[in-house]
Amino acid sequence: MSMKSGVVVFPGSNRERDMLYALENITGAKPQAIWHADTELPELDLVVLCGGFSYGDYLRTGAIAARGHIMPAIVKAADKGVRILGICNGFQILCEAGLLPGVLMRNAGLKFVCKEVKLEVANAKTDFTRKYAQGQVWRCPVAHGDGNYFTDPETLKRLEGEGRVGLRYAEGTNPNGSLNDIAGILNERGNVFGMMPHPENMIEPMNGATDGRALFESVLEAVA
C-alpha cells in the first residue's frame, strides 16, 4: 500500500527538498508540498513539518509559523488521528502550536551544532519507531541551534511515565542539553511526533548510513 504524505513549506523552510526526496525514496509515492498560506490540507496519511528556519527563527523558533494559516488544518488533522511528524524546526513549530508539550530552548553550548549523534529508541511501540528494536542505537545527524528540550517537572514525569519519549540521545552524544537526553516526543494520543535530529539525511549509503529509513518505514507500516 502506498502512503499519502505531504510536507508543509513555510517561508524559510530549508529541508523540504530533503524530506520530499526521502519520502519518495522510501515510500515509493510522491509526497505533496503544502504551502503555508493554504487553509486546508488534502487527504493525507502523514503530514511532515520539515526542518529549516521558518521566518528566520525570528522571535522564537517556530513561533511565527505555529500561528500560520495552515496550522488550524494541521491541528484538525491531528485531532482526527492523522500522523504528524515534526523534524527539527517542525518539532519547534509543534511545541509552539501546543500540539506537543514543552519548548526547545537555546542549545546549552549556545552554538549551532551540526554533527552525527547516536539515538536510542526509548519506545519502540510507537507509530514512528516500530521498525526499530527497543533500545536500538542508531546514527543520525543533528543540525540546530535550539534543540534543548525543556518542560516542567510534572509534564516530564508524564512523558516518561506514558512512554512518550520516543528517542533519546545515546552514549553521551546529547548535543544540546535536553532534559533526560530527550531527542523526540509524542503527544498523548501517539499520532504526533517531534524530534530534533534529521533521519531524512541518513537514508542512503552515500549518507554514511541508512539508519534513518526505519523511522519512515515505521509510519508506512503504521498507516498500512
Added chain:
Amino acid sequence: MKARIKVTLKNGVLDPQGKAIEGALGSLGFSGVASVRQGKLFEVELDETDPAKAKAALEEMSKKLLANTVIENYAVELDEK
C-alpha cells in the same frame, strides 16, 4: 503612540543564555554578579492614540505572539505623552 513590551522568562525556567553571560562576566573579571536573566524588549509604534485601547491591543499581541506564556511573562508599558 509608542510602547514597550518586556518579555522575561518565568521563574524556574532554564535560561542558557543568562547562565552563559554570568560565566562570561566572571571570566571578564566582573565579580559579585549574583545572576543574569536574558529577556526581550519590543519597541512598538502604534497608530492608536487612545491609551486604554493601545494597551489592550498590546496585551493581545503579547499573549498571541510575542510571549510564549508557557515559559514567559510579559509586561506592557506605554510611553506617556
Added chain:
Amino acid sequence: MKARIKVTLKNGVLDPQGKAIEGALGSLGFSGVASVRQGKLFEVELDETDPAKAKAALEEMSKKLLANTVIENYAVELDEK
C-alpha cells in the same frame, strides 16, 4: 541590588526580527502597527549595594559584553530600593 540593562539597535540599523514580527502581527489581524523593533533586556542581580558603583559596573558590562556598541545602544536602570 537589582538592575536592568536594555539593549536596542541603533537607529537605521536593519532589524530583520522586528520586520518579521511586524509581518506576523499583520497576518494575525493586528492592524495599525507602524513598526516593531526587537531589543534585549538583561535582568542583573548584583552584590554591590552602592548605586553609583553598581551603575558604573553595569555600564562597563554593557560596553564590554552585553551590547555590541557598533550597532547597539544600551541603557542601565537600577531598581530603586
Added chain:
Amino acid sequence: MIPNDVAITPELIAEHGLKPDEYQRILDLIGREPTLTELGIFSAMWNEHCSYKSSKKWLRTLPTTGPRVICGPGENAGVVDIGDGQAIIFKMESHNHPSYIEPHEGAATGVGGILRDVFTMGARPIAALNALRFGEPDHPRTRHIVSGVVAGIGGYGNSFGVPTIGGEVNFDPSYNGNCLVNAFAAGLADTDKIFYSEAKGVGLPLVYLGSKTGRDGIHGATMASAEFDEDTEEKRPTVQIGDPFSEKLLLEACLELMASGAVIAIQDMGAAGLTCSAVEMGAKGDLGVELDLDKVPCREEGMTAYEMMLSESQERMLMVLDPAREKDAEAIFVKWGLDFAVVGRTTDDLRFRIRRHGEVMADLPIKDLGDQAPEYDRPFVKADKPKPLSPADVPAPNDISDVLVKMLGLPDMCSRRWIWEQYDHMVMGDTVGRPGGDAGVVRVHGTQKGLAIACDVTPRYVAADPAMGAKQAVVETWRNLTAVGADPLAITDNLNFANPERPEIMGQFVGAIKGRAEACRVLDSPVVSGNVALYNETNGVGIPPTPAIGGVGLIPDVAHMADIALKKEGDVLIVLGHENGHLGQSLYQELIAGKLEGAPPPVDLADEIKAGRLVRALIREDKATAVHDVSDGGLLVAIAEMALAGNVGVELFAYEGRLPAYAMWFGEDQGRYVLSVDPMRAEEVLERARLLALPARIVARTGGEEFGIICPEVGLHGAIELARKLNRQIDEATFLFEGTKIDVTVSLGCSEWTEEMKSAQAVLQIADERLYEAKRTGRNRVCG
C-alpha cells in the same frame, strides 16, 4: 537631508577616495562639475573594488577559457559545464574590512553576497566554503573576531539552507589588524537556463526586487553627511545587517521568476548597490538607464538620491523584465512577501539618468562610468628569490615525536571541528564528503555524480616567493580535489594583498599572478571567476600576500571516491611522490628554528599531473581505501591526520633512506599523497608508480588504536625517556577546541627489540601490553 548642489571641494573629493587626477578625468568626461550624487556614483564605480583599476592589467593574463567553460570572469560568477546539460556556477569573494569592524554581520553579509552572486545567474546554491585568516590567538581582538566570524558565517548559511562543507583557517600576527574573510559559493543550474546581467531591449522596465533600501553601508557618505547635517541625531552606523531569511525568500522567488520566463537580465546589488548594478546592466547591453528613485522601496524616511544610489542594503536585485509578464512576475514576489517595484527603464541614449522628486539628480554617460574608469600600471619591484635550503641548514630536533605533538597542537594545525560543527554541512541531503577531509563533496542531486570543492593557499610560501607560492596554492587545491577522486575542473580565486601603491606589494601581486597563470595553464584549470581585495593594511602594516584559491572538481560516481580516514587495520600506507626533505618555509622550521627562511618547496607541474592521474585511477578502481595529500607539516602530520580521522592506529616503519629522518618526516615536498592500500595490492600500486617514474614506498602499516613510533638506536631506556617527555608535553600542550583549551592525556607503552624477540610483531605486542597497563593504572602515564 543631503543637498545635491553642494560645492565640490578638494576635501569632499578626497573623502570620496578620488585622486585629483581622477577628478580631473571626471571633469573632462562630463564637461562640468558633477553634482554630489554624481560624485558619489563616480566614487563608487571608480573605486578599486568595482573598477579593479590596479589589477585589471594583470588579471587579463590569466587563462580563463577551456572546453568546459561556459562563462568566465566578468559576470557574477563563473560557469562550468559538468555534462548532462548541467553547469556548476561558482565564485569566491572577500568581506575582510566589514568583518573586522563587525565580525558577525560582516561575515554574514559576505556569505549573503556570494550566495546572491550564484543564484543571480539562475543556480541553486549547493555548497559554501570559507577561507579565514585571523591574527594571533592571544591578540585581544582575535577571539572576538573569530567567534563573531564563525557565528556569522554559520548563522547565514544555516538559515539560508546551503551546506557549508569546507574551508581553511590560519592564525598569524600579520593579520592582527586585518582579518581576511573569503566566502565561496557554488550552485547548480541547467546550461540552457543561465541568466546574465546584460540588459537587452529599449524601453523595458527595470524592476527592483527583494528587501527595502536603508542607509546601510554608505561609507563616504557618512563622513559627508556628518558635515552637511547640522543636527545629526546620532552618528549612523554604516554596518550592513544580514537577513538570511529574506535571502532565502529572494532565492526561491528568483528561481521561480526565472522559470516563468519573465527575466531578460538580472543583477544582484552588491557593492555600491543600485549604482553598480544599474550601470553594469546598461553598459553591458549598450543601453542607457533611467531610474526614478521615488519608486524605490525604502526602509527609512527622507532618503536622498545620494544615499539611495550608494546604499549597500542587502538582499536586493535589479532586473530587466519582459513587460508582457509583469503581472505574473509581481505575483511571485508578492507570494514570497518581497518588494517588487518598477523603478526605471532602459533607454537608447547611453545616459545614466537619476530622478528624485521629479528632479534630475544625476545624468552621466553610462559607458564612461565603467569603461573610462582609470586603469593603472602600478610600479612594482620583485623581491629577491630566496635561496633553497638543504635539510642540514635546519636544525635536527631532540626527538621527532615531540615535534609531531607540538605541530598537531599548533593553532594552524589543530582540528577545525569546532568550526565546521557550527555550520550545517548536511542540509540538502547530498553531502557525501563532510568537512574534515581534503575536499568537501556534494552529490549532484538526483545523479551519482559528485562535486568536490576545496580552498587553499599557504601565505608563508607566497610571502617568500610570490610566484612559487601562488603556483603551490593552485596545485594544493588541485591535489585536494584529486585526493577525493575528482577531476579538477576550474578555479576561482580571491587575491588578498596589502597596499598596491607600494611597489613591493605590487611586486607580490604581479608575481602571484604569474605563478597562478602558469599553474592554471599547465594543469588545465582555468580561472572562471574571482575577486581582488587590496589595501588590507592598517597603520602601514600589511597582510602577507594571500591569494586564496577555490577549486571545483567532478567525481563521475560517488560510489568510487576516497576520504582521509583510515578504514581498516592491516593496510599498508604508501607515500607517492618525490621526497627531498624540503624544510624551507616549513612548519617544522618555524617550530624548531623559530623563524621562516629560504625558498618554499618547489612545484613540478608535470609530476603533479602524473601523480594526480594515478591517484584518481586508484580511487576509481577502489584500490585505495583512504587518501590524503601531504601538505603543511609534511608526511608524519598527514599520516597522523589519517589515523585520527579513522580512529585506526598506525605503525611507522623505520626509515633508512638518504635524508635525515626529520627532513623525511616533516619536509613539505609537493606533489605527494599518502594512500592506504590493501597489502595484496601494494605491489601493483608501487609498480604503477614506477612505470610513471614516480617514487613510491611503503611507510607504515595500519592497526591498533595506537600510534606507534619506532625509535632506532635509543634503547628501552631512551624510549621510556622519550615517552615520558611526550607525555609531559602533551600534558602541557595547548589544544584548542571551540576556542577554549582542552586537556588531552596520553598513555604510552614502550618495548625494546632485543635479540630474543623473533619479530617486529612481538615487540609491538609487548609495547601494546604495557600501553594497556598504563591505561589501566590511571591513564596519562608511561609504562616500560
